[in-house]
Amino acid sequence: MLRSITEKGKSGDSVFKREEKASAQDNVDPHHPVYGLKKDLIRLIANMAYKHRGNQDLWVVLAIRNLLDGNRENRDVLSGMSLQGMAGHMSQLRAMGVHTELRGGKIVVKPADQ
Numbered sequence: 001m002l003r004s005i006t007e008k009g010k011s012g013d014s015v016f017k018r019e020e021k022a023s024a025q026d027n028v029d030p031h032h033p034v035y036g037l038k039k040d041l042i043r044l045i046a047n048m049a050y051k052h053r054g055n056q057d058l059w060v061v062l063a064i065r066n067l068l069d070g071n072r073e074n075r076d077v078l079s080g081m082s083l084q085g086m087a088g089h090m091s092q093l094r095a096m097g098v099h100t101e102l103r104g105g106k107i108v109v110k111p112a113d114q
Helices: 002-009 037-049 053-068 072-079 090-095
Strands: 098-103 106-111
Touching: 002 037, 037 053, 053 072, 053 090, 053 098, 072 106, 090 098
Parallel strands: none
Antiparallel strands: 098 106
16 A cells, blocks of 8 residues: 555655655645555554564565665675575565575575566
8 A cells, every 4th residue: 555655646746746845834734634644554564563473574575675675785784694594475575576586695685677
């Protein structure tokens, strides 16, 4: 849902369009139906993952994808970690556009389109 809202916000005059940070002179309507929606969705996801192994496993895949996307430093940190085994979420990673492979005893993570 969060991804859909973000994608919808990229198109034209959608009510979900991204606004620059509000300043004192901006007229932000806190009563607008989507005001704070992303924040509330993130809070919901965090609460759903709390002490729930299945949800934690799902959201860790999403978090890793988001932490690595366009961030060479984070990819380098991950690449430098020692291998303890491959997770069972490879198909989920591929579905989200992340390619992983085992190379020389290390896990290599990169966007699927490269």
